[in-house]
Amino acid sequence: MLVIKNIAKTYAKSNKPAVDSLSMNIRAGELYGFIGPNGAGKTTTIKMMTGILSPDSGDVLIGGQKINGTQAEQIAAKRLIGYVPDAQDAYDRLTGLEYLNFMADMYRVSEDDRTRAIPKYTELFGIADALRDPVRSYSRGMKQKLTITGALLHNPKLFILDEPMVGLDPHSAHQLKLIMRERVNSGGTVFFSTHVLDVAERLCDRIGIINQGKLIAEGTLEEINDARLNASLDKSIKAEKRTLSGATLEQIFLELTEQNEEAE
Amino acid sequence: MRDYFIVLRQQIRQRLGLSLIRANFKKGARARTTMIAVAVAVAAVSVLGMLYTGEFFLSRFMAEQKMSYVTLFVGLALTLLTTFVSGTALLLSVLYFSRDSEALAVLPVRPSTVFAAKTTVAYLGEIGVSALIILPLLAFVGVFERCGVGYYVKSLVVWLTITTLPLTLSALASLPLMRFTALWKHRDIVAVVGGLLLVALFILGETYLSSRLAVTLEENPAQIVMLLFGNTKLFETIAKAIPPLYFALSALTLSNAQSWLNLLALICVSLALLAVTLYISRKLYRQGAMSQLETHKSAHRSRKGGRISARSPILAVAMKDLKILFRTPVYALNTLAVIIMLPILMLVPMASQSMMTDPDIQGIMNVLGGLSDTFTLALIYGGIAALFSGLNSAISTAVSREGKQFFWVKVLPVPYSTQIYAKLLSNSVFSAATIIMCVIIAAVSIHLSAAIIALGTLLAIVLCIAISTIQLTIDAIRPKLTWSNPTEAIKQNANTLYGMLAAAVLLIALGGIAYLLLHLNMRGFVVFIEIFLLSAIAAVSSLIWMKKAARKAFYRIEA
Numbered sequence: 090m091l092v093i094k095n096i097a098k099t100y101a102k103s104n105k106p107a108v109d110s111l112s113m114n115i116r117a118g119e120l121y122g123f124i125g126p127n128g129a130g131k132t133t134t135i136k137m138m139t140g141i142l143s144p145d146s147g148d149v150l151i152g153g154q155k156i157n158g159t160q161a162e163q164i165a166a167k168r169l170i171g172y173v174p175d176a177q178d179a180y181d182r183l184t185g186l187e188y189l190n191f192m193a194d195m196y197r198v199s200e201d202d203r204t205r206a207i208p209k210y211t212e213l214f215g216i217a218d219a220l221r222d223p224v225r226s227y228s229r230g231m232k233q234k235l236t237i238t239g240a241l242l243h244n245p246k247l248f249i250l251d252e253p254m255v256g257l258d259p260h261s262a263h264q265l266k267l268i269m270r271e272r273v274n275s276g277g278t279v280f281f282s283t284h285v286l287d288v289a290e291r292l293c294d295r296i297g298i299i300n301q302g303k304l305i306a307e308g309t310l311e312e313i314n315d316a317r318l319n320a321s322l323d324k325s326i327k328a329e330k331r332t333l334s335g336a337t338l339e340q341i342f343l344e345l346t347e348q349n350e351e352a353e
Numbered sequence: 354m355r356d357y358f359i360v361l362r363q364q365i366r367q368r369l370g371l372s373l374i375r376a377n378f379k380k381g382a383r384a385r386t387t388m389i390a391v392a393v394a395v396a397a398v399s400v401l402g403m404l405y406t407g408e409f410f411l412s413r414f415m416a417e418q419k420m421s422y423v424t425l426f427v428g429l430a431l432t433l434l435t436t437f438v439s440g441t442a443l444l445l446s447v448l449y450f451s452r453d454s455e456a457l458a459v460l461p462v463r464p465s466t467v468f469a470a471k472t473t474v475a476y477l478g479e480i481g482v483s484a485l486i487i488l489p490l491l492a493f494v495g496v497f498e499r500c501g502v503g504y505y506v507k508s509l510v511v512w513l514t515i516t517t518l519p520l521t522l523s524a525l526a527s528l529p530l531m532r533f534t535a536l537w538k539h540r541d542i543v544a545v546v547g548g549l550l551l552v553a554l555f556i557l558g559e560t561y562l563s564s565r566l567a568v569t570l571e572e573n574p575a576q577i578v579m580l581l582f583g584n585t586k587l588f589e590t591i592a593k594a595i596p597p598l599y600f601a602l603s604a605l606t607l608s609n610a611q612s613w614l615n616l617l618a619l620i621c622v623s624l625a626l627l628a629v630t631l632y633i634s635r636k637l638y639r640q641g642a643m644s645q646l647e648t649h650k651s652a653h654r655s656r657k658g659g660r661i662s663a664r665s666p667i668l669a670v671a672m673k674d675l676k677i678l679f680r681t682p683v684y685a686l687n688t689l690a691v692i693i694m695l696p697i698l699m700l701v702p703m704a705s706q707s708m709m710t711d712p713d714i715q716g717i718m719n720v721l722g723g724l725s726d727t728f729t730l731a732l733i734y735g736g737i738a739a740l741f742s743g744l745n746s747a748i749s750t751a752v753s754r755e756g757k758q759f760f761w762v763k764v765l766p767v768p769y770s771t772q773i774y775a776k777l778l779s780n781s782v783f784s785a786a787t788i789i790m791c792v793i794i795a796a797v798s799i800h801l802s803a804a805i806i807a808l809g810t811l812l813a814i815v816l817c818i819a820i821s822t823i824q825l826t827i828d829a830i831r832p833k834l835t836w837s838n839p840t841e842a843i844k845q846n847a848n849t850l851y852g853m854l855a856a857a858v859l860l861i862a863l864g865g866i867a868y869l870l871l872h873l874n875m876r877g878f879v880v881f882i883e884i885f886l887l888s889a890i891a892a893v894s895s896l897i898w899m900k901k902a903a904r905k906a907f908y909r910i911e912a
């Protein structure tokens with residue numbers, strides 16, 4: 090569904106690459122968690138996946154279509170994506186409903202479909218009553234819920250979320266997790282970045298860990314843990330570490346990202 | 354006092370640092386940027402050069418006639434009027450429509466201190482503008498009248514104090530206005546309409562003053578010559594109606610003790626005005642500024658805010674742009690002002706009897722009347738209508754106004770060309786409104802014939818397409834997306850200037866061609882057709898250019 094081949098990106102104002110020769114392959118029907126410390130390159134990667142940034146090298150394929158290819162390919166790829174940006178950026182002079190209508194228009198969602206989808210999600214998130222108010226008057230969490238709803242209206246094959254749990258109350262975070270699961274169960278693909286590790290741990294089919302622009306581990310929690318243990322054995326790290334065979338994602342995460350810093 | 358200087362420094366940094374320098378020299382001075390900047394500089398220098406040449410000859414001639422009083426009157430009156438109009442707009446945007454109100458409200462600083470700092474920013478802007486107009490004139494008069502050091506000292510004081518009058522007047526008018534908009538539900542609309550009225554009021558005041566002058570002229574049938582060589586009493590009488598102006602003139606022209614007394618009076622009046630304004634701001638500023646931040650929530654949910662309905666992507670983008678434009682006071686104020694000011698600027702002087710007998714206007718009318726040819730007049734009319742439409746900053750900032758939301762342009766599955774055409778479509782509302790305004794003025798006030806208006810309007814429409822397309826493309830190629838406050842997007846945006854420049858270049862080029870052809874004794878009918886075809890070619894080729902340029906630019910821009 091989503092194939093990332095060796096992408097790299099260095100921002101104009103910096104000399105260090107924000108993302109460096111990163112490759113991933115996310116299969117249809119998969120719930121993929123993308124984790125990494127602040128400034129690791131998660132947002133940069135996602136922006137390249139959605140076509141906001143063009144990679145310096147490498148390709149991003151969405152359902153076989155190149156997001157940075159010809160115009161027809163770009164449009165076809167973008168149509169498959171539902172994107173929730175990290176800053177809750179909706180057009181704040183519109184009302185909530187006007188914003189949702191706008192998003193639905195852009196993805197050519199039929200009137201029937203949106204009449205079904207808009208109440209479904211807005212009632213789930215408890216923002217149905219605020220839909221006729223300007224987005225400017227929304228709280229941070231309400232804006233987040235609105236952009237999530239806007240990204241779901243066209244029933245996207247690939248649902249991409251950048252730090253979606255930030256700013257959500259526990260109830261809404263729970264609802265969002267259910268929605269993400271439900272999309273995967275009905276054949277969709279979900280890719281989301283987070284630094285809330287227990288969410289990733291409990292929810293994801295597979296996890297990718299990014300640090301300093303490089304993918305340093307990928308797989309199910311067990312796979313990552315095994316790889317880590319093998320690596321430890323190779324390097325003949327102290328025996329006591331072997332006892333951490335059933336480590337939590339938090340332990341693995343801390344260990345891996347620290348190791349990487351030492352390697353610098 | 355310390356607070357005041359801290360806020361003032363922050364305000365000045367925010368105004369100057371962010372907008373101009375960073376926008377123009379982002380990635381080193383690119384050749385194209387430099388070239389455009391040079392073109393703008395040349396235009397500015399030539400306008401100022403013309404102004405200063407005029408000032409030079411006026412002051413020399415008047416000094417020979419022992420009439421420097423009139424020179425100073427004209428200069429100071431011009432300064433007052435210019436700062437009235439430009440200052441009001443600046444003050445409103447600084448005080449009420451800037452997004453930092455919220456951040457400043459949190460700081461442990463008194464609202465009146467914030468008000469004072471912001472008003473100072475507007476004041477600095479005004480003395481900057483007035484310096485360009487009045488300082489050279491004051492110097493010329495000083496040289497030709499062989500004045501001593503005292504005169505120059507007084508000149509400086511006059512320059513620094515005279516603009517407090519327009520400044521405090523606009524502040525005093527806007528304080529209650531913005532306070533009361535807080536009482537309305539649709540305060541955005543009230544603020545926009547009120548702001549427009551305020552500016553209109555000042556323009557009306559200006560027109561009233563000048564028509565008074567014209568009436569006085571009429572009563573003296575011996576006309577201008579008589580006036581010039583007659584008495585300065587006339588100007589003194591007019592000046593007395595505006596005490597600060599009178600004090601300033603007296604300070605500059607009277608001798609010694611008298612003049613210093615007048616200067617003192619001028620300073621006192623200015624300080625008193627400032628004190629009164631500051632006092633009133635204590636009561637009214639805070640609520641006024643804060644109320645602009647609040648958003649109206651509808652009580653009747655079923656009516657406002659729309660319902661579920663589908664549109665084509667191009668219409669959806671166009672409607673979204675228009676909604677945002679009309680709901681953001683600074684945008685609405687700036688784009689509507691050009692359209693609404695137009696008839697006020699033209700109708701009022703035209704309608705007032707005195708202006709019609711003004712020899713200058715008569716002269717223009719005679720020239721126009723001499724061009725009895727329908728097609729030539731249609732050319733002129735169409736060009737002017739297109740120029741007015743080209744002055745609107747709605748289209749030349751259409752991409753910049755996306756700001757932080759620009760990434761949606763790239764994420765949404767709609768071709769870049771569709772999105773840019775949608776912006777052109779939404780702008781057609783403004784072009785159409787301007788053209789309709791022009792038709793009304795032409796029909797009601799100037800009494801042009803139907804044939805001229807019809808042909809001219811046809812030409813204006815084609816020209817508007819070309820001009821809007823070029824202006825939009827300029828903004829698409831190098832939009833200003835990093836702004837934190839909508840004022841920066843529309844007022845402190847160099848693309849507005851480049852857009853107007855491009856419109857002027859196109860119109861001057863076409864005008865030049867038309868002039869040449871007419872001088873070659875070609876018939877008006879033929880010239881009109883030729884110019885119309887040229888405009889159509891310009892429109893079509895700019896549309897093609899825009900599609901390509903926007904696609905390339907949108908792909909390149911990483912926001």
Ligand SMILES: Nc1ncnc2c1ncn2[C@@H]1O[C@H](COP(=O)(O)OP(=O)(O)O)[C@@H](O)[C@H]1O
Pocket residue numbers: 100101102103107125126127128129130131132133134
């Ligand atoms: N617009 C930008 N210009 C320059 N550097 C940037 C920009 N955005 C992000 N970076 C840098 O790129 C790196 C990765 O950032 P980002 O992808 O936002 O990380 P994350 O989302 O994982 O927290 C960081 O070092 C950050 O400083």
Ligand SMILES: [Mg+2]
Pocket residue numbers: 131132133175251252
């Ligand atoms: Mg991020």
